[in-house]
Amino acid sequence: MEVERMNRDECDILRLKGRLDLAGAEAIEGFFKEYRMEPMQGRRVIVNFAEVPYISSSGLRVLVSALNDVKEQGGEMVLCEMNVGVEEVFEFSGLNDVFKIYREEDDALQAVSAP
Amino acid sequence: MEVERMNRDECDILRLKGRLDLAGAEAIEGFFKEYRMEPMQGRRVIVNFAEVPYISSSGLRVLVSALNDVKEQGGEMVLCEMNVGVEEVFEFSGLNDVFKIYREEDDALQAVSAP
Amino acid sequence: MTNLMPNSQADLCLSLRADPKLVVIACKAVRNLAEIHGMNERDCYRLELATDEVCSNAITHACERDEHRNYRLEAAYDEVDDSIVVWVYDRGEGFDIERVKEVKELPKPPNCPVGGLGLHLVRKVTDDIDYLCGKNGENCLIFRKRVIPEPKLAAEA
Amino acid sequence: MTNLMPNSQADLCLSLRADPKLVVIACKAVRNLAEIHGMNERDCYRLELATDEVCSNAITHACERDEHRNYRLEAAYDEVDDSIVVWVYDRGEGFDIERVKEVKELPKPPNCPVGGLGLHLVRKVTDDIDYLCGKNGENCLIFRKRVIPEPKLAAEA
Ligand SMILES: Nc1ncnc2c1ncn2[C@@H]1O[C@H](COP(=O)(O)OP(=O)(O)O)[C@@H](O)[C@H]1O
Ligand SMILES: Nc1ncnc2c1ncn2[C@@H]1O[C@H](COP(=O)(O)OP(=O)(O)O)[C@@H](O)[C@H]1O
Numbered sequence: 091m092e093v094e095r096m097n098r099d100e101c102d103i104l105r106l107k108g109r110l111d112l113a114g115a116e117a118i119e120g121f122f123k124e125y126r127m128e129p130m131q132g133r134r135v136i137v138n139f140a141e142v143p144y145i146s147s148s149g150l151r152v153l154v155s156a157l158n159d160v161k162e163q164g165g166e167m168v169l170c171e172m173n174v175g176v177e178e179v180f181e182f183s184g185l186n187d188v189f190k191i192y193r194e195e196d197d198a199l200q201a202v203s204a205p
Numbered sequence: 206m207e208v209e210r211m212n213r214d215e216c217d218i219l220r221l222k223g224r225l226d227l228a229g230a231e232a233i234e235g236f237f238k239e240y241r242m243e244p245m246q247g248r249r250v251i252v253n254f255a256e257v258p259y260i261s262s263s264g265l266r267v268l269v270s271a272l273n274d275v276k277e278q279g280g281e282m283v284l285c286e287m288n289v290g291v292e293e294v295f296e297f298s299g300l301n302d303v304f305k306i307y308r309e310e311d312d313a314l315q316a317v318s319a320p
Numbered sequence: 321m322t323n324l325m326p327n328s329q330a331d332l333c334l335s336l337r338a339d340p341k342l343v344v345i346a347c348k349a350v351r352n353l354a355e356i357h358g359m360n361e362r363d364c365y366r367l368e369l370a371t372d373e374v375c376s377n378a379i380t381h382a383c384e385r386d387e388h389r390n391y392r393l394e395a396a397y398d399e400v401d402d403s404i405v406v407w408v409y410d411r412g413e414g415f416d417i418e419r420v421k422e423v424k425e426l427p428k429p430p431n432c433p434v435g436g437l438g439l440h441l442v443r444k445v446t447d448d449i450d451y452l453c454g455k456n457g458e459n460c461l462i463f464r465k466r467v468i469p470e471p472k473l474a475a476e477a
Numbered sequence: 478m479t480n481l482m483p484n485s486q487a488d489l490c491l492s493l494r495a496d497p498k499l500v501v502i503a504c505k506a507v508r509n510l511a512e513i514h515g516m517n518e519r520d521c522y523r524l525e526l527a528t529d530e531v532c533s534n535a536i537t538h539a540c541e542r543d544e545h546r547n548y549r550l551e552a553a554y555d556e557v558d559d560s561i562v563v564w565v566y567d568r569g570e571g572f573d574i575e576r577v578k579e580v581k582e583l584p585k586p587p588n589c590p591v592g593g594l595g596l597h598l599v600r601k602v603t604d605d606i607d608y609l610c611g612k613n614g615e616n617c618l619i620f621r622k623r624v625i626p627e628p629k630l631a632a633e634a
Contacts, residue, residue, distance in 0.1 A: 111347075112376040113340035144365070146372045147437040175365040182444040183437050226504075227533040228497035259522070261529045262594040290522040297601040298594055329545075332502055333492040345489055345509045352502045388486070 091117035101134045101202055103195065107141040110149030110176075119152055126159040133165040134202040138195055140171040145179050157189065170198040206232035216249045216317055218310065222256040225264030225291075234267055241274040248280040249317040253310055255286040260294050272304065285313040330394035330407070336375070337390055338383035343375045350395050354404045357397050360470040366445035367404060367465050373438040374408045374461050382412020382459070403447065403466040414453040487551035487564070493532070495540035495548055500532045507552050511561045514554050517627040523602035524561060524622050530595040531565045531618050539569020539616070560604065560623040571610040 091114035094105040108114050160167040170192040180186045192198040206229035209220040223229050275282040285307040295301045307313040336342050347368040354364050378391040394407040448464040493499050504525040511521050535548040551564040605621040
């Protein structure tokens with residue numbers, strides 16, 4: 091499990107890559123801990139799932155905690171490019187109400203860039 | 206494991222579909238037994254592997270026996286469209302000397318159609 | 321739930337070291353069994369999820385995260401009910417079966433760390449679930465998922 | 478070959494019903510373990526082939542094609558040799574270890590029914606192979622394949 095980080099229009103794009111199960115969640119927990127430590131107020135974050143074939147509750151847990159961190163810092167975090175299987179796990183867990191989920195990265199970018 | 210049979214330029218095209226392991230070999234043995242019974246002299250046969258992701262020695266065995274049957278009837282049988290993994294199994298077994306193997310179905314067709 | 325009993329005639333029995341990285345092996349073994357019996361792709365994903373959640377629970381709640389311990393999984397195709405049945409055994413302390421049975425209100429972030437989501441998902445994606453605590457020093461979580469084949473394409477239908 | 482001994486600390490232990498349709502489950506379990514440790518795709522295919530041949534032999538030569546019998550496979554990642562080791566156990570009559578060891582001239586069609594090809598392929602695609610006959614009423618065929626990662630793409634190198 092890897093996280094590729096880049097910047098688009100002053101948004102952080104986090105491209106996850108790999109299976110987001112218990113092992114995957116543990117592998118990216120460190121990234122999100124460090125990410126939280128960065129002294130950034132009000133940042134806008136897009137998590138891209140294009141290369142995440144699979145997610146379990148362990149993966150959801152990491153994302154919820156990342157969302158909470160970003161919100162605490164007055165920021166915003168949205169998700170995009172999920173396959174149907176991954177999207178369904180968000181639905182079944184009721185977290186599709188908690189996260190804003192967009193089809194394309196561009197849609198997500200537009201949403202978080204809007205004034 | 207399935208065999209789709211069709212005719213192109215008076216050649217029999219046999220499109221195999223599935224994993225050609227022990228179970229796959231047993232699944233298509235019946236087809237080749239019946240095929241052998243057809244009263245056809247000198248037929249030209251192309252076996253297309255485009256949808257065979259995998260082959261083991263059990264698969265090779267069925268093909269060798271089919272080749273022998275066709276040759277006994279004065280016919281010709283060639284193979285085509287293997288992936289690299291499948292092709293390597295033919296190499297490792299020394300059967301790439303026994304079978305004529307072509308990249309494309311069209312190449313195979315041209316080869317068996319030549320006078 | 322009488323026919324969700326541990327099965328000595330399982331198609332496969334898999335014992336895995338309690339390492340999170342290896343759970344995918346259990347998921348894929350169960351998925352392969354389901355594929356062999358013609359389960360559709362969406363349901364295979366769901367079956368993988370159920371297997372994953374239950375095996376991850378065995379690691380985190382019953383093996384004390386000790387990677388040298390093992391847990392065990394059995395899986396079988398049940399002809400009578402045309403379904404895949406999975407048994408996951410551990411030697412941990414076990415837990416209250418009602419946690420599995422009762423459908424609770426889902427905890428909502430940001431107030432909580434999303435606990436209890438795993439078994440909720442298992443209930444969502446399977447047709448039947450049961451838990452046998454402490455038989456022969458082993459606990460066993462059992463679930464069943466019916467085999468529904470891939471919907472035919474319009475062109476084939 | 479001293480380090481090809483049966484291993485109680487295997488990463489996975491899989492017992493399968495002797496049904497040819499289920500062999501793919503063993504192949505994929507071993508492949509998944511190899512993928513976890515970074516084996517390249519071509520070698521994963523070869524490892525799957527070796528696993529397939531040895532399990533198919535267990536079914537056809539040691540289980541009398543009785544689908545209610547079982548055979549057993551263990552697999553482990555060996556850190557010392559950076560390799561995947563696979564043990565396949567059966568309770569059949571066993572056979573002459575020289576059949577595995579000696580590299581024989583390959584039989585050529587059309588004179589023969591291509592026997593003996595399976596173990597030839599196993600030798601070709603693995604780095605080490607051994608056979609222990611009759612220990613505890615079980616026979617065990619063992620093979621090892623070194624983990625070589627995917628070659629880097631030119632762009633990455
Ligand atoms: N195999 C198990 N052994 C002991 N306790 C378990 C086991 N599986 C689940 N539990 C208990 O049930 C609770 C709910 O499990 P689950 O819904 O998967 O959520 P989580 O594992 O995230 O807490 C766990 O917190 C744990 O207390
Ligand atoms: N597990 C086994 N138990 C008993 N005999 C075996 C076993 N595996 C292989 N053999 C013997 O070794 C021979 C060669 O095996 P192999 O190369 O796989 O070819 P094939 O299985 O096609 O005959 C077999 O014919 C069989 O006599």
